[in-house]
Amino acid sequence: MNQRKLGILISYLNIVLNAVIGFAYVPILLHFIGKSEYGLYQLIGSFIAYFSVMDFGLTAAVVRFYTKYKTLQDKVNMENILAIAMRAYAVITVFLFILGCAFYAFIPEMFAKSMTAAEISSAQKLFILLLFNMVITISTMIFRAVINAHERFLFLKGLETVQLVLQPVLVVLVLQSLPSSLAVAGVQTVLNIFLIIARIYYCFAKLRIRIHYHFWDNEMFNGFKKLALSVFIERIIDQVFFKTNQVILGVVSGTGAVVVYSISSLIYMNYMALSTAISGVYLPHVTELIAKNEPVSKLTDLFVRIGRLQYFLLALVASGFIIFGRQFVHIWAGDSFDEAYYITLLIILPFTIDLIQNIGLAILQAQNQYDFRAKVYFVMGIFNLCLAIPLAIKYGGIGCAFATGLAMFIGNGLIMNWYYLKITKLDIARFWREIGRISLPVAVLTVIGWLLNSLLPANSKLLFAASIAVYTLLYVIITYMFAMNDEEKSKLRRVLRR
Numbered sequence: 001m002n003q004r005k006l007g008i009l010i011s012y013l014n015i016v017l018n019a020v021i022g023f024a025y026v027p028i029l030l031h032f033i034g035k036s037e038y039g040l041y042q043l044i045g046s047f048i049a050y051f052s053v054m055d056f057g058l059t060a061a062v063v064r065f066y067t068k069y070k071t072l073q074d075k076v077n078m079e080n081i082l083a084i085a086m087r088a089y090a091v092i093t094v095f096l097f098i099l100g101c102a103f104y105a106f107i108p109e110m111f112a113k114s115m116t117a118a119e120i121s122s123a124q125k126l127f128i129l130l131l132f133n134m135v136i137t138i139s140t141m142i143f144r145a146v147i148n149a150h151e152r153f154l155f156l157k158g159l160e161t162v163q164l165v166l167q168p169v170l171v172v173l174v175l176q177s178l179p180s181s182l183a184v185a186g187v188q189t190v191l192n193i194f195l196i197i198a199r200i201y202y203c204f205a206k207l208r209i210r211i212h213y214h215f216w217d218n219e220m221f222n223g224f225k226k227l228a229l230s231v232f233i234e235r236i237i238d239q240v241f242f243k244t245n246q247v248i249l250g251v252v253s254g255t256g257a258v259v260v261y262s263i264s265s266l267i268y269m270n271y272m273a274l275s276t277a278i279s280g281v282y283l284p285h286v287t288e289l290i291a292k293n294e295p296v297s298k299l300t301d302l303f304v305r306i307g308r309l310q311y312f313l314l315a316l317v318a319s320g321f322i323i324f325g326r327q328f329v330h331i332w333a334g335d336s337f338d339e340a341y342y343i344t345l346l347i348i349l350p351f352t353i354d355l356i357q358n359i360g361l362a363i364l365q366a367q368n369q370y371d372f373r374a375k376v377y378f379v380m381g382i383f384n385l386c387l388a389i390p391l392a393i394k395y396g397g398i399g400c401a402f403a404t405g406l407a408m409f410i411g412n413g414l415i416m417n418w419y420y421l422k423i424t425k426l427d428i429a430r431f432w433r434e435i436g437r438i439s440l441p442v443a444v445l446t447v448i449g450w451l452l453n454s455l456l457p458a459n460s461k462l463l464f465a466a467s468i469a470v471y472t473l474l475y476v477i478i479t480y481m482f483a484m485n486d487e488e489k490s491k492l493r494r495v496l497r498r
Contacts (some may be wrong), residue, residue, distance in 0.1 A: 010157035015273045017164045032175040039259040042179035043250045044126045061228040062145040067287040079186040081215035092138040100131040133189040143199040230370035237381030245400035248392045261397045263333050264343035271348050275310045275355035287366040304458045306359040316475050319446040323453050334429050348400035354412035380411030
């Protein structure tokens with residue numbers, strides 16, 4: 001099995017672990033540190049997420065250009081691009097630290113009306129620790145990018161598995177004697193430092209990389225800068241889509257509304273991970289195809305093939321959540337979190353369009369045409385922000401979710417599909433025909449499942465789990481019979497035989 005397939009396999013293992021651990025982890029944290037402290041942790045985490053974009057898209061640019069030179073066996077430029085990137089990361093780290101310190105002083109004024117003095121003090125301490133965590137992470141992202149470019153996914157994704165398993169175990173052990181959000185952040189920081197050291201060692205000891213400045217290449221730098229800034233803009237707007245709503249709710253409603261929204265956030269972020277597990281390992285491969293001047297038809301084949309695989313999985317989860325999601329939220333988080341069900345649906349349904357097409361983002365990055373995506377995302381992010389604030393004041397979390405879902409549908413759905421068709425020259429009509437063949441049987445199955453579950457709801461956790469298992473089995477059978485092509489059926493049979 002090659003590293004790419006291993007990367008996808010381990011990514012899905014990590015998704016399952018992340019979902020299982022995450023859904024068990026939240027009630028544990030709520031038990032130890034309480035709803036208010038957990039809401040504070042989520043709120044400050046949302047602010048810190050803004051700082052995570054401060055690599056200014058350098059990581060994606062390093063993967064793209066380093067892979068290109070590796071494909072061309074140009075060792076001088078491989079060394080040179082890393083040296084230039086290291087200098088850029090050093091400047092960014094200093095800037096990030098200064099910006100964080102300035103923001104730290106602004107926390108009391110921002111939350112004076114929605115938090116107590118004790119909560120503000122805790123928020124400041126938590127912010128400093130999480131900022132330190134972010135600074136050391138971003139300053140060493142180049143090593144993660146190099147491992148990715150070499151497609152050493154067994155090591156890269158394996159470390160993520162270690163982190164997923166160790167972190168909650170260590171957090172629970174520490175919370176026994178220090179039940180606070182600060183203790184949670186402290187454990188995350190210490191573990192993160194050890195993982196960063198492991199990546200650095202792997203790059204120098206195993207990959208034998210060499211970071212050496214040879215010369216200044218204006219043409220390369222301009223291309224590097226174009227891609228990096230485009231990815232940076234998109235990641236800023238990602239925070240508007242996925243984190244700003246929690247900040248808005250924290251300002252206008254307090255930590256209680258943030259907790260409810262964070263429950264939904266955990267669900268849709270896991271949903272997103274189901275898609276990126278596949279596309280996330282394909283940027284080096286797509287870059288190789290483009291570096292070798294492969295025809296666009298080959299990119300369309302990949303776009304359709306990966307999109308269908310992603311859609312089979314996402315359609316199972318989305319349809320299952322429509323049917324069983326409300327009961328799941330009640331069982332997992334409690335009756336007071338009923339709103340999280342509707343928030344989740346308002347986001348994941350339009351978000352699905354983008355998720356089944358995110359191999360297209362790798363194509364745009366590899367072609368260095370990502371700037372249009374960044375511009376669209378920026379405009380939609382501003383639209384989302386302008387709409388979310390008044391809707392949050394009037395409708396709370398559901399208003400925020402509606403604004404986000406609408407912006408995603410317009411930007412990622414309508415505008416980006418036009419761009420893929422007209423500019424990138426992908427066969428989008430063929431893509432949607434293929435998706436339509438899957439959607440019809442899934443829609444029928446969802447309606448039947450929802451009606452049956454409404455008439456005969458599961459009254460126990462065991463019966464609820466059995467209902468989900470039966471639905472999953474039916475989904476596989478129906479899609480196998482009416483939606484899968486011969487290649488997909490063959491792959492499924494091989495998986496089942498194994």
